[in-house]
Amino acid sequence: MSKNMSYYDVPDGVDIRGRYSDEFAQVLTADALRFVADLQREFRGRIRYAMECRREAKRRYDAGGLPGFDPATKFVREGDWVCAPVPPAVADRTVEITGPVERKMIINALNSGAKVFMADFEDALSPSWENLMKGQVNLRDAVNRTISFHDQARNRVYKLNDNTAKLFVRPRGWHLPEAHILIDGEPATGCLVDFGLYFFHNYANFRATQGGGYGPFFYLPKMEHSREAKIWNCVFERAEKFAGIERGSIRATVLIETLPAVFQMNEILYELRDHSVGLNCGRWDYIFSYVKTFQAHRDRLLPDRVQVGMGQHFMKSYSDLLIRTCHRRGVHAMGGMAAQIPIRDDPAANAAALELVRKDKLREVRAGHDGTWAAHPGLIPTILDVFTSTIPNLPNQIHTAKREDADSITSDDLIRKPTGTRSISALRLNTRVGIQYLAAWLTGTGSVPLYNLMEDAATAEISRVQNWQWIKHGVELDGDGVGVKVTRELFGRVVEEEMERVAREVGKERFERGRFREACRIFARQCVSEELYDFLTLDAYNNIVVMHPRASARL
Ligand SMILES: CC(=O)SCCNC(=O)CCNC(=O)[C@H](O)C(C)(C)COP(=O)(O)OP(=O)(O)OC[C@H]1O[C@@H](n2cnc3c(N)ncnc32)[C@H](O)[C@@H]1OP(=O)(O)O
Numbered sequence: 130m131s132k133n134m135s136y137y138d139v140p141d142g143v144d145i146r147g148r149y150s151d152e153f154a155q156v157l158t159a160d161a162l163r164f165v166a167d168l169q170r171e172f173r174g175r176i177r178y179a180m181e182c183r184r185e186a187k188r189r190y191d192a193g194g195l196p197g198f199d200p201a202t203k204f205v206r207e208g209d210w211v212c213a214p215v216p217p218a219v220a221d222r223t224v225e226i227t228g229p230v231e232r233k234m235i236i237n238a239l240n241s242g243a244k245v246f247m248a249d250f251e252d253a254l255s256p257s258w259e260n261l262m263k264g265q266v267n268l269r270d271a272v273n274r275t276i277s278f279h280d281q282a283r284n285r286v287y288k289l290n291d292n293t294a295k296l297f298v299r300p301r302g303w304h305l306p307e308a309h310i311l312i313d314g315e316p317a318t319g320c321l322v323d324f325g326l327y328f329f330h331n332y333a334n335f336r337a338t339q340g341g342g343y344g345p346f347f348y349l350p351k352m353e354h355s356r357e358a359k360i361w362n363c364v365f366e367r368a369e370k371f372a373g374i375e376r377g378s379i380r381a382t383v384l385i386e387t388l389p390a391v392f393q394m395n396e397i398l399y400e401l402r403d404h405s406v407g408l409n410c411g412r413w414d415y416i417f418s419y420v421k422t423f424q425a426h427r428d429r430l431l432p433d434r435v436q437v438g439m440g441q442h443f444m445k446s447y448s449d450l451l452i453r454t455c456h457r458r459g460v461h462a463m464g465g466m467a468a469q470i471p472i473r474d475d476p477a478a479n480a481a482a483l484e485l486v487r488k489d490k491l492r493e494v495r496a497g498h499d500g501t502w503a504a505h506p507g508l509i510p511t512i513l514d515v516f517t518s519t520i521p522n523l524p525n526q527i528h529t530a531k532r533e534d535a536d537s538i539t540s541d542d543l544i545r546k547p548t549g550t551r552s553i554s555a556l557r558l559n560t561r562v563g564i565q566y567l568a569a570w571l572t573g574t575g576s577v578p579l580y581n582l583m584e585d586a587a588t589a590e591i592s593r594v595q596n597w598q599w600i601k602h603g604v605e606l607d608g609d610g611v612g613v614k615v616t617r618e619l620f621g622r623v624v625e626e627e628m629e630r631v632a633r634e635v636g637k638e639r640f641e642r643g644r645f646r647e648a649c650r651i652f653a654r655q656c657v658s659e660e661l662y663d664f665l666t667l668d669a670y671n672n673i674v675v676m677h678p679r680a681s682a683r684l
């Protein structure tokens with residue numbers, strides 16, 4: 130054991146390059162880091178292989194192939210198995226609030242009246258060292274129920290109510306490294322750091338105080354294949370063994386938010402059958418993934434982002450098949466996120482936004498979803514009302530909404546071309562939103578309100594890849610009577626004009642103080658690149674890595 134330059138007490142082979150703080154050292158203990166390092170060493174080969182398989186699948190799609198059901202796992206799809214029974218503590222998940230692992234928001238979310246709070250290290254969080262480590266400290270205090278926050282400007286103290294939402298934690302996706310923690314000289318896998326530190330410090334307390342003997346509970350993002358779910362299952366088994374807790378204690382809901390994964394839903398549940406509490410329709414990343422999967426397919430271009438709703442045939446088919454699959458296997462089928470948020474200064478617009486959320490949730494509960502997501506506490510009464518009035522006296526619809534009709538959904542339904550039109554105003558909006566989101570992300574904020582909608586990493590990805598797709602394929606805009614072709618030159622003019630508009634809208638001072646120009650450079654580079662960048666945030670990550678002592682910030 131040695132003390133490294135930053136004074137963290139680290140086990141052999143582990144080096145911490147992030148800033149030292151006494152508070153962070155409470156979660157970055159030698160024992161916790163040893164647990165993370167052991168996970169990394171045991172699973173790094175399989176993670177690398179899984180990422181290579183993603184690249185291989187991409188090569189097939191780029192050569193004209195289509196995603197589909199795997200004949201080799203037909204026996205899993207047709208077999209008569211079910212997942213382990215749902216833990217009683219999380220039978221009722223009708224409303225789940227989500228949000229970044231920020232201290233005040235954690236308290237507000239846990240107090241919000243939602244059944245579950247999904248604390249996010251992923252789409253809603255900019256994964257800076259400060260955010261991640263503070264997030265771990267905050268979650269530890271939340272599980273211990275000692276968390277508090279003093280808003281000095283408003284002289285308001287935040288504390289937990291007696292009754293709080295059950296906590297789920299969403300680690301990062303498999304693809305993101307943690308540059309500030311080196312294990313045997315290589316950056317750690319981000320999600321193993323998020324999972325490992327949280328599990329190590331909280332499993333005992335969590336199971337005793339809120340899991341009813343189960344837990345901790347997780348959400349797992351952005352998987353593309355059941356082999357990735359299998360790795361998670363092994364990570365869970367390894368953690369359970371380490372902690373000396375019963376196999377099947379840890380439970381996770383997998384987000385189905387990539388197009389390839391919709392063909393693997395049974396397989397994913399099967400791999401996690403002892404650790405599963407369902408699947409969730411991660412609709413925003415799913416749309417992003419549709420573009421990504423079909424990036425070389427000129428005939429499958431997206432219409433304007435606002436037109437790609439759950440009413441599109443491929444989106445409805447995905448949600449219906451997810452419900453059918455989950456209920457057949459005895460677990461929750463969770464709905465997704467409506468992007469509308471309360472609009473404080475305009476009662477009519479606020480009522481219209483709430484009505485859109487209400488309709489979206491009504492569609493979900495009528496289709497058979499067991500619960501859904503809320504982006505903001507102000508939406509919870511509306512969403513709760515929709516669920517409790519549609520399925521009164523039931524915690525979920527797992528056994529009452531079988532949706533056998535969805536057995537007829539085919540591969541064709543799941544990849545059906547979206548319909549709609551394309552407009553210059555959408556190109557402009559994508560650009561304005563993408564740049565502003567990225568500017569916020571670079572300064573440490575991973576979810577923001579923009580033009581009265583929630584924007585996070587997943588929605589920003591749609592803006593980016595839609596622009597890329599339209600430029601790459603030289604789309605003719607047919608939506609607003611302009612009739613021009615999207616070229617790099619046109620996009621260049623749009624970027625210039627939209628940057629001027631952003632500067633006007635946010636005001637000179639904020640514009641100059643912020644990282645808008647840097648965001649613009651990154652966003653525009655990704656929109657015009659010959660090859661599509663895999664992830665907006667993977668490329669931009671280098672811009673938020675801060676080494677201590679300050680060395681090269683690049684991976
Ligand atoms: C695609 C996906 O992955 S979706 C899941 C990931 N995305 C998210 O989780 C988004 C979560 N939501 C948010 O981050 C925020 O609601 C935003 C950014 C959309 C809007 O934020 P704001 O405009 O700052 O909200 P607003 O000013 O109305 O907040 C009012 C109060 O509600 C609180 N609040 C707002 N959203 C949340 C939330 N999700 N969880 C907890 N508290 C919240 C604020 O902290 C604030 O509290 P205060 O009155 O005590 O100060």
Ligand SMILES: O=CC(=O)O
Pocket residue numbers: 252384386410411412413414415465466587
């Ligand atoms: O994570 C959720 C999504 O919609 O993306």
Ligand SMILES: [Mg+2]
Pocket residue numbers: 252350384386411413414587
């Ligand atoms: Mg997502």
